[in-house]
Amino acid sequence: MDFQLAILCLIAIGLVLVSVVEPRPRKFKRRGRCQPKMLAEYNLTFYGDWSPKTFPRLYPRVRPPAQWSKLVGRSHDSTYKLWSLGQNASDAVKAFAEDADSSMLDQDAQAYRGIFDSFTAAPIESGMGRSAVRFLADGQHTKMSFLVKIVPSPDWFVGVASLDLCHNGRWRKQINVDLAPLDAGTDQGFTFTSPNWPNMPADPISQITNKKPSHPASSFFYPEQETLPRIGHIVIKEVAEYRRRGRKLDTSPTGPNVVIFDPEEDEDDSYSLNIGGLTAVSGSTGTGNDVVNNGKPQDCTVTEWSEWSPCSKTCGFGIQTRSRDVILSPVNGGYGCPRLTDQNTCGSMRKCKWGHFDYLFKRSG
Numbered sequence: 001m002d003f004q005l006a007i008l009c010l011i012a013i014g015l016v017l018v019s020v021v022e023p024r025p026r027k028f029k030r031r032g033r034c035q036p037k038m039l040a041e042y043n044l045t046f047y048g049d050w051s052p053k054t055f056p057r058l059y060p061r062v063r064p065p066a067q068w069s070k071l072v073g074r075s076h077d078s079t080y081k082l083w084s085l086g087q088n089a090s091d092a093v094k095a096f097a098e099d100a101d102s103s104m105l106d107q108d109a110q111a112y113r114g115i116f117d118s119f120t121a122a123p124i125e126s127g128m129g130r131s132a133v134r135f136l137a138d139g140q141h142t143k144m145s146f147l148v149k150i151v152p153s154p155d156w157f158v159g160v161a162s163l164d165l166c167h168n169g170r171w172r173k174q175i176n177v178d179l180a181p182l183d184a185g186t187d188q189g190f191t192f193t194s195p196n197w198p199n200m201p202a203d204p205i206s207q208i209t210n211k212k213p214s215h216p217a218s219s220f221f222y223p224e225q226e227t228l229p230r231i232g233h234i235v236i237k238e239v240a241e242y243r244r245r246g247r248k249l250d251t252s253p254t255g256p257n258v259v260i261f262d263p264e265e266d267e268d269d270s271y272s273l274n275i276g277g278l279t280a281v282s283g284s285t286g287t288g289n290d291v292v293n294n295g296k297p298q299d300c301t302v303t304e305w306s307e308w309s310p311c312s313k314t315c316g317f318g319i320q321t322r323s324r325d326v327i328l329s330p331v332n333g334g335y336g337c338p339r340l341t342d343q344n345t346c347g348s349m350r351k352c353k354w355g356h357f358d359y360l361f362k363r364s365g
């Protein structure tokens, strides 16, 4: 008797549990996916591995000793390239690789639509050491590129180009990359401390190996070795994911690694616009009011989306918008117009005065 009662109780508790727990999996099913309006936060740690033990040749010890410039990076889409092997360095990359001057790179970061978050990490004042920074990517900007100048050097740097953080539709949890020295191709110097000697015309960006450049004066010339040891490496770890919650501000306590997803927003929810009767809004080449209407239904027609506006925030989370216009408004019962404005979440992990997680998102431990 007691036994049966116990079983019944267990079943009853089970039912309660199931009914409490059941809706959650639906909410969480998109975790890990790199979708357009999903943000992922990553921690990029750069490690300098440039020691006199592994790179004894001409190892710079004074004026200046071996060190690393600040790290300059961005998350971006596939329309943007910070640098690529086999391509000429841009003026901005040249200035950075030669003089650790990032002013042009900083300007670039404002000018290119394909950039999502631009970030920097502190310089390292010796050949060995580490520096970390957090940054954001979203489902439309899943790539990451960065540069760190080798100091001193004519125009050498390390970095990655267009590394994709999204793999098979999911954010990668961790990425490790070993770094080799790269030559920006804009200066001819062979040694760490070569005087400035412009390379005219410039060569494309190339990897420096233990045999290339094949010159006994080259600082990385170790022909007896199989390959160069790594001069640095990076570890990129996913810290958290975020999804926009409508337009609501959410200041709940935060914790790592868990995201609360809202039910899917209905992106193209149609609604009707009432733009004065039969007037057609034509494009710039339009001939005016040329709508012939014989009482037939005419559906609303809209332009393509505009470009996304710049992000409303340069630190923390912000909003960007895009819009489209009505070309033909609906008449005689034609389909109404789709939504004409669209919002996206954007931002960076740069700290703002008000601290860094208190905007727009819910995330909980």
Ligand SMILES: *[C@@H]1O[C@H](CO)[C@@H](O)[C@H](O)[C@H]1NC(C)=O
Residues within 6 Å of the ligand: 086, 087, 088, 201, 202, 203, 204
């Ligand atoms: C790089 O620049 C040189 C001259 O400045 C030019 O001849 C060459 O075609 C360029 N290479 C690429 C890959 O654009």
Ligand SMILES: *[C@@H]1O[C@H](CO)[C@@H](O)[C@H](O)[C@H]1NC(C)=O
Residues within 6 Å of the ligand: 043, 044, 045, 132, 133, 134
């Ligand atoms: C990033 O990760 C490194 C290594 O785990 C850690 O030491 C560092 O504090 C983290 N940095 C930031 C800015 O989160």
